[in-house]
Amino acid sequence: MTEKSDIYDTVIIGGGPAGATAAHDLAESGRRVVLLDRAGRIKPCGGAIPPRAIRDFAIPDHMIVAKIKAARMVSPSDVEVDMPIDGGYVGMVDREFFDEWLRSRAAEAGAERRTGLFKRYERDESGVNTVHYDERAADGTMREASVRTRALIGADGAVSAVARQFLPGDDRVPYVFAYHEIIRAPQQSPTVKYDSQRCDVYYQGTVSPDFYGWVFPHGDTVSVGTGSMMKGFSLRDSVGELRKAAGLDEVETIRK
Ligand SMILES: Cc1cc2nc3c(=O)[nH]c(=O)nc-3n(C[C@H](O)[C@H](O)[C@H](O)COP(=O)(O)OP(=O)(O)OC[C@H]3O[C@@H](n4cnc5c(N)ncnc54)[C@H](O)[C@@H]3O)c2cc1C
Numbered sequence: 001m002t003e004k005s006d007i008y009d010t011v012i013i014g015g016g017p018a019g020a021t022a023a024h025d026l027a028e029s030g031r032r033v034v035l036l037d038r039a040g041r042i043k044p045c046g047g048a049i050p051p052r053a054i055r056d057f058a059i060p061d062h063m064i065v066a067k068i069k070a071a072r073m074v075s076p077s078d079v080e081v082d083m084p085i086d087g088g089y090v091g092m093v094d095r096e097f098f099d100e101w102l103r104s105r106a107a108e109a110g111a112e113r114r115t116g117l118f119k120r121y122e123r124d125e126s127g128v129n130t131v132h133y134d135e136r137a138a139d140g141t142m143r144e145a146s147v148r149t150r151a152l153i154g155a156d157g158a159v160s161a162v163a164r165q166f167l168p169g170d171d172r173v174p175y176v177f178a179y180h181e182i183i184r185a186p187q188q189s190p191t192v193k194y195d196s197q198r199c200d201v202y203y204q205g206t207v208s209p210d211f212y213g214w215v216f217p218h219g220d221t222v223s224v225g226t227g228s229m230m231k232g233f234s235l236r237d238s239v240g241e242l243r244k245a246a247g248l249d250e251v252e253t254i255r256k
Helices: 017-028 051-056 095-108 161-166 235-245
Strands: 002-013 033-037 066-068 070-074 080-084 090-092 112-123 129-136 142-154 177-184 198-202 213-218 221-228 253-255
Touching (some): 002 017, 002 129, 017 095, 033 095, 033 142, 051 090, 066 213, 095 112, 112 161, 177 235, 213 235, 221 235
Parallel strands (some): 002 142, 070 198
Antiparallel strands (some): 066 090, 070 080, 129 142, 177 221, 177 253, 213 221
């Protein structure tokens, strides 16, 4: 059991966009910050960032893998409506690299990065929290560790373990199961419903009964995915059908 006795200003659980940005901003303003992320999972996400957010969060151009000029909405009855992006573009990022870049930016601003799985926290009478986690060592082995902090931020996603401990009994937060496949960007052709500067959003029951499916360009690759809150709904079959409908079924799959 490792006990790190220093009391930090803030410990942030979760190094996705929310946690990494909070860590960056707090470290930059002089706080002593630990950013704890379990690492190893790439979030299935379209990766579309609107122009305002690119500006406000200072996302550099080299993180943007595609610049989107329009979004196409496909209705349940197959009607297609194109919506131009006024005054610029929507920037597409690849979450595999984007999230890691955000965490590195936080570290450069002074946040201390740790890799591990949050387990629980307790708060003493003086308001100091002890956060317990399983730390992943460089050789991949796990060991129990803890860190003390005045403030704790739970940024560990939709099924946040921090939130579940903080709000016991409230397990009803709705969330979507998502799945996407990364495929090679196809040549543009009349049989392929794809444009490297357009995001296609499918609102069709076969693609998802309660969410939407997407075909989002990411430069050399494309993310084709869907989501649903319904547990039994086969996201893989649905993405297969979506790829067929868009003429993308024969295109090389890079990652499932
Ligand atoms: C299908 C789908 C498509 C989407 N498309 C878009 C889009 O195109 N554009 C857009 O802006 N948004 C999109 N979103 C929303 C976007 O993905 C989320 O808003 C965003 O990821 C939330 O960021 P976050 O940092 O709060 O959480 P997350 O991105 O979920 O990050 C949580 C982090 O916490 C870590 N973590 C979890 N549990 C623990 C633990 N116990 N201990 C330590 N670390 C832990 C995880 O590893 C992860 O790094 C999409 C979402 C879905 C589901």
